[in-house]
Amino acid sequence: MPLSFHKMHANGDDFVIVDARHSANPMTAALARRMGDRIQGIGFNQLAVMLDCDDAAARVMFWNADGSELEVCGSATRGVAARLMCESNKTSVVLRTVRGLHTCERAATGTITVSMGEARFGWSDIPLARQLDTAFLPLEGTPAACSMGNPHCTYFVDDLAALDIANIGPAIEAHPLFTLKTNVHFVQIINRRHVRLRIWERGGGIPQGSGSCSCGAVVNGIRRGLLDDCVEVQCDGGTVTVQWSGTGPVLLSGPVEATFSGTFIHS
Template identity: 35%
Template structure:
């Protein structure tokens, strides 16, 4: 059976979107099928595979599979892409919480739920201060831990471009202190309104952009009183505007793009 797909990206963080709201997939999506589709040499290729399903409580339900085939809770850039695809204000249910999208002039905004900062909410393997974790890996020390639907560790450094993220990223991602693994962010605060950021995404590797990483990093910088309550986060793929409101919610605004559409034979990847 042939299945249609939509290829999209948010600032270079790219996705395969399978819309199963009206026509169900031929079979339950396995981690192996997700990994095969995501392979950039023998599949379609993507950072994340997105499946849209019907929902009784939202416009749709979004399921997210990383490049390694593992299912994860949230993806900010993918949420913006889905918001663009839906073409109207929407509520999107994920395993990381309910997200709301609105469309602006060439951009999509996502309303995320209140960030979680307690050690057991990240989660961490044992209790510790999440504002300055007493841990270090090489040159990276004392990260801030934030959960914005998925777990992030944020390191503030003088020059994020100088950090060997390909080496330290996988080591930190798989450290036993993070029982669900972790996304690794290295950030440089430029001024009160500007942050530069690189992200090692769990199950993916380095990405051109990570929406939840930008949100988590902005929250971490705000918790440390390094920046104002609204900042522009510059990632390799482009900028995102992040605002942490007084009511606790986060708004992320940035671009999203549909690249192309196509179809594939399901049995070729099952």
Template identity: 40%
Template structure:
């Protein structure tokens, strides 16, 4: 069968979007997700996004990383899907229902309430998640936050000085994190500004990570390093993060449709 796709990105964090709402698609296998996302032999992207009908929201969004694993949330993809939808939309994800509305060249997403309990991250055993008494080489005392997926946030003087390609997978796969973890290295430059780089669980270094920006902003706010509204600058650009008095995180940023195409399913099955 021939399948249509839309290539999109949010701040360079790019996605292949498949729409299974009007017609069923074959089962998304680990091998298929790996083949489609491969940048040399596939279409190439940071995540494969599959849209499906939902009984509880306007649509369901499934997210597959380049390692073939399925994850619960992706902030940049949520903005992209809102832009594709064209109007305010409720999106069912593995991390809960998200409300999004497109705006000028992007979208605002209500990312829900962050979770801080050790077993909600989850961690392998109880500990303080605000300043965890653990470390890896020069990175230590992270804050752990779950914003639909698990994040460890390290605040350091210069996030660009970290060899994230080397230390990222070590922390991601540490037994302390039974579901693995996204690794964020952040530098607070002002009460309203953070610089951030992210090693994404199952994907590696990406140009932007929406949930990482949310987790890092909330971690900085909990530590009283910033105010409750910040700009998070990633290699791909800026996201605006607000943690409201209602305990909900709202993220605003750009999203772009790059192009549309089609492929033979059996070429990647």
């Protein structure tokens, strides 16, 4: 059965969009894994499926390349918003995810900003296995944790280049403290408005960037008093901007680009 798709990326954080509006949701864990295979499929960090919605331009569901579902993806949300704004010839659109409604806007430069919702800090929101101070977890390196709809664990380090993230990341992702596993961030602070970020992504390995991880990393830095309320986040693939006043929604801004469109044949 043919399935149309669009491949996009946000500073190298690549994702696939399937438009299933006006039809049944075709996605399953097995199909997401097949499409996510970078040799025998299309390959992506995340997959976004657009569905009909009564109170927004679309409802969006997300999948990792390993076939697991996830609650939020900042890069793919911006990509869906960019496509829908182009389709409607508008500069703003509202999308619904499991996190709620997200207002997305396009600047004259083409940059897409999405309201990612409020960060949550309760131990059961993340969730953790037991009640703890989420700003200072009792793990080596004393990371901070928060939820952006998905779990985030942030380490502040002096030298990113000295870290073997491919070996460190999986153990932290699967640590028993994180009952649903976690995304892991390693942040080197350049100054209060600029950080360098590398990521081990839950269910995805090392990406070129991540919108929700950028948000989680900045939010945890602001909680620690290390960062201002508007921060440039430099990932391996490029830069996004995260704004958070300490209360209310977190704003994520950055470019998105179309790569190619095609048809995936599946049985």
